Amino acid sequence: MPRSIFIGESFFCSPPTRNPPHENFRLPIGINCLHAVAMSDTAVTIAGTGSYVPEKILTNAELEKRIETSDEWITTRTGIKERRIAADDEFTSHMATKAGLRALEQAHLAPEDVELIIVATITPDTLTPATACYVQENIGARRAIAFDISAACSGFLYAMEIARKLIAGGTVHNALIIGAEKLSAFVNWNDRGTCILFGDGAGAAVLRKSQPGEGHILAMDLGTDGSLTHLLNIPGGGSARPITAENADEHLATLAMLGKEVFKHAVNRMKSAAETVITRAGLQAEDIACVIPHQANLRIIDAIADRLSVPNEKVFVNLHKYGNTSAAAVAIALDEAHRSGAFKRGDNIVLVVFGAGLTWAAAAIEW
Ligand SMILES: CC(C)(COP(=O)(O)OP(=O)(O)OC[C@H]1O[C@@H](n2cnc3c(N)ncnc32)[C@H](O)[C@@H]1OP(=O)(O)O)[C@@H](O)C(=O)NCCC(=O)NCCS
Numbered sequence: 081m082p083r084s085i086f087i088g089e090s091f092f093c094s095p096p097t098r099n100p101p102h103e104n105f106r107l108p109i110g111i112n113c114l115h116a117v118a119m120s121d122t123a124v125t126i127a128g129t130g131s132y133v134p135e136k137i138l139t140n141a142e143l144e145k146r147i148e149t150s151d152e153w154i155t156t157r158t159g160i161k162e163r164r165i166a167a168d169d170e171f172t173s174h175m176a177t178k179a180g181l182r183a184l185e186q187a188h189l190a191p192e193d194v195e196l197i198i199v200a201t202i203t204p205d206t207l208t209p210a211t212a213c214y215v216q217e218n219i220g221a222r223r224a225i226a227f228d229i230s231a232a233c234s235g236f237l238y239a240m241e242i243a244r245k246l247i248a249g250g251t252v253h254n255a256l257i258i259g260a261e262k263l264s265a266f267v268n269w270n271d272r273g274t275c276i277l278f279g280d281g282a283g284a285a286v287l288r289k290s291q292p293g294e295g296h297i298l299a300m301d302l303g304t305d306g307s308l309t310h311l312l313n314i315p316g317g318g319s320a321r322p323i324t325a326e327n328a329d330e331h332l333a334t335l336a337m338l339g340k341e342v343f344k345h346a347v348n349r350m351k352s353a354a355e356t357v358i359t360r361a362g363l364q365a366e367d368i369a370c371v372i373p374h375q376a377n378l379r380i381i382d383a384i385a386d387r388l389s390v391p392n393e394k395v396f397v398n399l400h401k402y403g404n405t406s407a408a409a410v411a412i413a414l415d416e417a418h419r420s421g422a423f424k425r426g427d428n429i430v431l432v433v434f435g436a437g438l439t440w441a442a443a444a445i446e447w
Pocket of ligand 1: 148149150153154157158233272273274276312337338339340342343346376377404434435436
């Protein structure tokens with residue numbers, strides 16, 4: 081059922097139609113865009129990726145024993161076969177730290193040289209301080225500014241855009257961005273409509289200015305529709321509906337979702353966000369070596385690939401192993417795709433995500 085991972089064809093990107101490294105930057109006609117990468121000091125590259133998932137595996141077969149469901153139902157409706165569950169004493173910050181250290185190692189960046197840490201999460205260790213502060217302490221990044229953002233499954237790409245702009249603007253030289261979630265702590269394990277979907281994990285990337293000859297982030301697109309907050313949320317545990325002795329049995333601090341509605345919006349928003357960045361980057365669908373979508377549901381992924389006219393073999397899927405890990409999902413997928421050789425330097429890739437809010441985002445990247 082889960083699809084094999086495509087090892088992308090070599091693609092050296094030098095079409096004359098290619099846009100310059102920053103989508104707001106316009107070149108005089110006749111100037112080769114590849115030279116613009118070297119000339120521009122606003123191009124930002126991904127220098128390293130990392131990920132971490134907890135050891136404990138929860139299979140569909142094990143869920144069959146707990147709730148009224150079946151491996152067949154979960155597999156055909158979602159594509160998920162198993163998910164990872166963090167230990168009781170393993171927090172979001174611990175997973176974020178491990179993923180972050182792996183990304184730093186690959187980027188050859190010492191923790192003490194990190195200048196910015198952003199953790200995207202909806203399952204922070206504590207409401208305050210930010211999970212990023214624990215990560216800063218854990219890795220010894222004493223010079224780094226550290227804060228969290230909450231944009232649900234879109235959080236990693238929101239963090240990417242914030243970091244990109246702060247690097248391009250000269251505020252910082254580099255950034256460690258992390259998507260990390262312990263969703264198992266915010267799932268109602270008696271609700272078969274949601275508990276089968278989610279899992280725990282973390283993914284990370286190191287961003288810095290692009291050097292001559294390196295790839296860079298070509299274009300990004302972010303969006304939000306706050307009129308649809310009711311489709312997917314954790315209704316309790318915040319200041320609007322604190323958990324009290326009276327409502328403790330209502331599972332208010334767990335994920336609630338209108339699945340069919342979410343499905344429909346996910347397909348439409350991810351399709352248009354991906355198309356937007358492909359166009360802004362001056363690319364065609366056939367120029368894309370690898371699409372890395374949010375890992376929520378295989379049927380959603382298939383629908384997007386179909387609408388974008390990207391063959392399934394170029395779409396990276398790992399949700400059969402991890403389920404939906406929200407902000408961590410695209411970050412883990414990016415790391416696994418990178419390390420498995422699904423794309424290589426010079427290839428164009430597209431990341432596209434969708435989540436509660438509703439929020440969505442996409443990035444076109446020349447690797
Ligand atoms: C959740 C989702 C898999 C449900 O699939 P669906 O085809 O919409 O299924 P429905 O909710 O209509 O349920 C169909 C039937 O299956 C049942 N069902 C729900 N969960 C089930 C489970 N785990 N096992 C077995 N049956 C289940 C329902 O009760 C319903 O039964 P009924 O027809 O007797 O009422 C699907 O809507 C989805 O993936 N939505 C997007 C969710 C998502 O991606 N969220 C995160 C976004 S970041």
